Every structure is written in structure tokens, then in C-alpha cells.
Amino acid sequence: MATEPPAETTEEPGSGCTDDLAFDVFARDCPSRDALKHVTDRWGSLTLDALLDETFRFNELRRRVEGVSEKMLAQTLHALERDGLVHREAQQTNPPRVDYALTPLGDQVARQLRMLIDLVEDRMPQVLQARERYDARHAAR
């Protein structure tokens, strides 16, 4: 009866990625695809971007990220904490309070994300013009 081998460390990309030497978001089972999703999905991206400026308590963050439900924000924070991007700090106060902040890794990722958000916000006049042209073209058919 062979004993279970020790769990492999997951620091190498492994078989889910296109090759064993590099993480690749194009590969369906590569864990980088999930990590990118946590960073870029609707609530993950806004949460990271909000935390780039300051530390927030849960309800403060919920107000900042307009429209997020309590459940979705909790899920988002768990995923970002598990990926090592957000740090959850329970303060020993009465009543207890919990602060959320970026880790150094989260700060790096959030800074890169902020550049993308800035670009999209900056180019919105072009995007809206494109939408008008597209809709006019398709309404005319």
C-alpha cells in the first residue's frame, strides 16, 4: 500500500498552462487565468483600485464601490485575500473593526490596473462616438 506522495508544490506552472515553464492566461486550466479574473472582474478591479488610495473598513468600501452587494464584496475580498493581494487586519478594539489594505503585491497589481482604468476613462469620448456610429449603422439596416 503506497502512501500518498506529498502534495506537489504549486509554484511551478504545471500541466494546466501551455508549457511547464510559464504561466499562460490563454491556457484553459492555467491558474493565472483565475488570478487575472479576480483582478479584472467588475468588483475585483474596483476594489483593488479603491484600496490603492487608502485602507477601508468593509462598509466604507461598500459605499465606495457603488452598486456592489454585501455578498459580492465579501466574495471579492476573500478571493483577493487568498491570492495575496489584499490584507485583512482585525483590530483589537471594542467593538472589533476590520481593515482591508493592499499587500505589496496587491499594490503592484493595483498600480498597473489603475493605468488601464485611467486609459479607458480618458478614451471614453472616443468609445462613445464609436457606439453612436455603430448603433446608427445597425439601426439603419
Add this chain to the structure above:
Amino acid sequence: MATEPPAETTEEPGSGCTDDLAFDVFARDCPSRDALKHVTDRWGSLTLDALLDETFRFNELRRRVEGVSEKMLAQTLHALERDGLVHREAQQTNPPRVDYALTPLGDQVARQLRMLIDLVEDRMPQVLQARERYDARHAAR
């Protein structure tokens, strides 16, 4: 009976955004939030990143973006075309073929997105270590 006023141009952010002078993804109804979503959602981000390297036909793109369904890829391409990021070029050949390519605006956005993807892929060893620590901590409870 007053006639309808002409439709307002949508080049100004308008009331959906936090103020009338700037687009703001944190505002629930600001159109920049949707545009960011199209750029960063699971299939939008991979589609833009794939097109950064080359022009693709629909089925080529579907193979490149592993796991995307025909329906989701079609929806993704429509949204990106409507936002002015992807150009759809129907070739006058027999049989007809359709190529998808980035517009100059799409190229700018995709380049910024690529930097974020590169960073996430590069930091995956740290992310996986964080996941292991998180899971061990929570399994121990």
C-alpha cells in the same frame, strides 16, 4: 406641441458619472464602467490580448482563446466592435471571410492590458504561495 429636442451628444460624461467633467468607473451608471468591463472580462481581455499580435478569423480566434464558446466569442467581439476597439473586416472573397483586428484605440488599450497580464503571469508563484498559506490557515480552523 413641442418637438423632441435633438438627442444629446454623449461625448460628455453626463449625469451617470460622479461629476459632469470626468468619466469615473466608481459611479454606478457611468458608461466607463461598462467599457472597462468589456475590456477586462474573461473573454474580452483574452480577445484583445490575442489580437495584439495578429489579425484573426473567427474560428482561429476561437481556438486561440481556449474554452470560449461560439456564442460568447460573438458577443465579446460585438461589444468590442461597438466600443471602437475591434474592427471587423469582411473580405470580398469566395467563400467570404471575415477578419478581426484591433483599431488604433483598441491597440492602445490592448497594450496597457498586456502589461497587466504580463505582471499577473509573472507574479503567479507568489499568488500560488499565498493561496497555499490561506488554505492551510483556513483548513486548520
